[in-house]
Amino acid sequence: MKKVKITIDNKEIEAIEGANLLHTSRLNGFDIPGLCFHHRLTPTGACRLCVVKVEGMPGVVMSCTLTVKEGMKITAFDEELETARRHTLSYLLAEHNEEYDGTYYDEMMPLIERYGLASKGNRPIPAFWHNIPPVIDDTSPVLTYDSSKCIKCFRCIKACEEIQGKGVLSFAERGITKYIVAGYGKWGDSECDGCGECIQLCPTGAIVEKPNRERI
Ligand code: SF4
Ligand code: FES
Structure with a gap:
């Protein structure tokens, strides 16, 4: 298990390379919502609640479908993401x-x-x-x-x-x-x-x- 450094909302954290990004974020106190993900299951990307922004990737991406890579810079919470999550939850x-x-x-x-x-x-x-x-x-x-x-x-x-x-x-x-x-x-x-x-x-x-x- 190789440890790498990533940044979530400007906070540098140590994480396991290849680990699920949503699970890693939650373990480090970033309570990103998500209903289809469960840490005992492979990710599905069905509910779209867990969206984040990743530097170098266009638009928003579902954090449950990503794995941790060295140097990743994540935005977990901003107004745009929270508005998108609220709208998605409203649809559900x-x-x-x-x-x-x-x-x-x-x-x-x-x-x-x-x-x-x-x-x-x-x-x-x-x-x-x-x-x-x-x-x-x-x-x-x-x-x-x-x-x-x-x-x-x-x-x-x-x-x-x-x-x-x-x-x-x-x-x-x-x-x-x-x-x-x-x-x-x-x-x-x-x-x-x-x-x-x-x-x-x-x-x-x-x-x-x-x-x-x-x-x-
Ligand atoms: S919400 Fe529907 S798809 Fe999801 S676990 Fe329950 S029965 Fe299955
Ligand atoms: S938790 Fe449902 S899409 Fe990621």
């Missing part, structure tokens, strides 16, 4: 059912507060999630999936594939109507063995454990 909220029953940790909630989007009147993009027909899969004995709460972050798919080595989950359809399927259709008919890894890594409660988990 617009296509997302926020109903919350308090039984899981919703990673969006602290971001909603942080970006001043708790009041629906403050949101630049009006909600449209209720115009998308929801797909509810309640056929598993251990969990329920609700597409109206799904932000299409890929974390469940990757948790199943990369951590559990099963590869049971994938997306059906495209764009805003896409939703998670297990196997070729219903969760209850799939190879899912109810390990719960997807429940643990889902950031928004789109996959939740059933209150009285049945035995498989």
Whole structure:
């Protein structure tokens, strides 16, 4: 493991060459938002919340898709980046059912507060999630999936594939109507063995454990 020096918001830090830039930034106190990244999974670059500026690279880039290189100069926080993140979060909220029953940790909630989007009147993009027909899969004995709460972050798919080595989950359809399927259709008919890894890594409660988990 080679240590290198990089700069984030004018602060020089020592980092491991090749390490994930978003993870490294967070470990060093730069709380860059991001919902699709999880340090146990390969990065996806799906939510676009983790944008930063990197000297020598045009525009903004998703920090979760970059690795640390000697001499990198990063801007993690400025007005333009924060405005872009607020707009992106507002879009995610617009296509997302926020109903919350308090039984899981919703990673969006602290971001909603942080970006001043708790009041629906403050949101630049009006909600449209209720115009998308929801797909509810309640056929598993251990969990329920609700597409109206799904932000299409890929974390469940990757948790199943990369951590559990099963590869049971994938997306059906495209764009805003896409939703998670297990196997070729219903969760209850799939190879899912109810390990719960997807429940643990889902950031928004789109996959939740059933209150009285049945035995498989
Ligand atoms: S079910 Fe959860 S983890 Fe899977 S894509 Fe949707 S929001 Fe992400
Ligand atoms: S955390 Fe980087 S794009 Fe989602």
